[in-house]
Amino acid sequence: DIVMTQTPLSSPVTLGQPASISCRSSQSLVHSDGNTYLNWLQQRPGQPPRHLIYKISDRFSGVPDRFSGSGAGTDFTLKISRVEPEDVGVYYCMQATHFPRTFGQGTKVEI
Amino acid sequence: EVQLLESGGNWVQPGGSLILSCAASGFPFRSYAMNWVRQAPGKGLEWVATISYTGSDYADSVKGRFTISRDDSKNTVHLLMHSLRAEDTALYYCAKGLTLLDYWGQGTLVTVSS
Numbered sequence: 017d018i019v020m021t022q023t024p025l026s027s028p029v030t031l032g033q034p035a036s037i038s039c040r041s042s043q044s045l046v047h048s049d050g051n052t053y054l055n056w057l058q059q060r061p062g063q064p065p066r067h068l069i070y071k072i073s074d075r076f077s078g079v080p081d082r083f084s085g086s087g088a089g090t091d092f093t094l095k096i097s098r099v100e101p102e103d104v105g106v107y108y109c110m111q112a113t114h115f116p117r118t119f120g121q122g123t124k125v126e127i
Numbered sequence: 128e129v130q131l132l133e134s135g136g137n138w139v140q141p142g143g144s145l146i147l148s149c150a151a152s153g154f155p156f157r158s159y160a161m162n163w164v165r166q167a168p169g170k171g172l173e174w175v176a177t178i179s180y181t182g183s184d185y186a187d188s189v190k191g192r193f194t195i196s197r198d199d200s201k202n203t204v205h206l207l208m209h210s211l212r213a214e215d216t217a218l219y220y221c222a223k224g225l226t227l228l229d230y231w232g233q234g235t236l237v238t239v240s241s
Contacts, residue, residue, distance in 0.1 A: 017187070053226040057172075064220055064231040065164075065172060076229065108172055112226040115184040117162075117174035 018043050020109055022120035029103075029125055035096040037123045039109035044089055046113070053112035056085055056094045059122075060105040068107075069094065101127065129153040129230045131221045136235030139211055147206040147235055149221030157199040160225035163206045165217035166234070173217070178204065179225055189215075211239045 019042040029035045045052045056069035067076045069085035072092060082097040096103055104127060109120040135147040149161070160179035166172055176185045176195040183195050194207040204221060216239045222228040 047226075051226075055227065057228075059172075064233055065222075065228075066231070067227065067229050070227045070229075076227075106171075110172070110174075110228075112228070115177070116186050117177070119172045119174065122171040 017116055018045070018111055018114055018118050020111060020118050020120040022107075022109055022123050024123060025121060026124045026126070029096075029099045029127060031101065031127060032098050035099050035103075035125060037094045037107055037109075037125075039087075039092045039094070039120050041090045041092075041111055043114075045111050046089070051113075052088070054085075054087065054092050055110045055112060056083075057108045057110060058103075058105050059108065060102070063105075065108065096125075099125070099127075129223065131223065131230055131232035133219065133221050133232045133235035136219065136237045138238045138240065140241055141212060141239055143211050143239070144207070144209045145211065145237060146208070147219055147221075147237070149204045149206075149232060151202045151204070151221075151223065154223070156202040159223050161195075161197060161204040162222045162224070162228060163195060163204075164220045164222055164228070164231075165215075165237075166220070167214075167217045170217075175219070176206065177225070208237070211237075213239050215239050 057065040059065045073085040106122040132150045163175040178195045197204045218234040220234045221232040223230045
């Protein structure tokens with residue numbers, strides 16, 4: 017199984033300042049179709065997860081442009097350019113290239 | 128508007144069985160893969176199973192005990208769970224999609240305890 021490792025696991029942030037989360041996979045996430053299905057999800061307190069980023073860097077519909085994703089192969093990053101109060105929550109990377117699907121441990125972003 | 132509504136969560140004793148359902152609306156159901164993802168209390172997300180046009184896949188932790196199925200005539204996906212263990216206690220989410228899980232339900236709680 018592919019192991020997804022996120023760092024840090026906790027990220028104290030300052031409103032208006034940037035934040036960054038890293039995700040490393042134990043194997044390449046390049047699919048046979050040429051795409052890399054590395055996704056980022058946000059889970060606000062008491063809410064179900066919500067998709068933010070798809071295929072490394074594509075923002076999902078309605079996601080603010082302060083969220084951006086980057087990376088390739090096995091190393092990926094989620095960046096928040098300026099943290100807003102509603103960004104508090106846990107962020108997960110998830111690989112959907114291989115079965116079984118696997119998630120990172122989650123990174124808690126708190127003010 | 129896409130909606131996913133899970134039901135069927137309950138308290139069950141170890142070794143027991145339970146069936147979860149997810150009623151979908153707002154999209155062409157038969158065209159999409161569907162998933163179950165669970166979250167134990169205070170823990171992270173764990174993928175459980177996916178059903179798509181190619182068949183179904185399962186996490187090793189549930190293989191042989193859980194079965195995912197779908198009824199395209201009723202826009203519903205089910206998760207039949209047997210031989211439940213304490214470690215299956217979790218909030219079970221239904222999610223739409225194969226490589227992009229773009230919509231999630233609110234979840235249904237399964238508690239396995241004696």
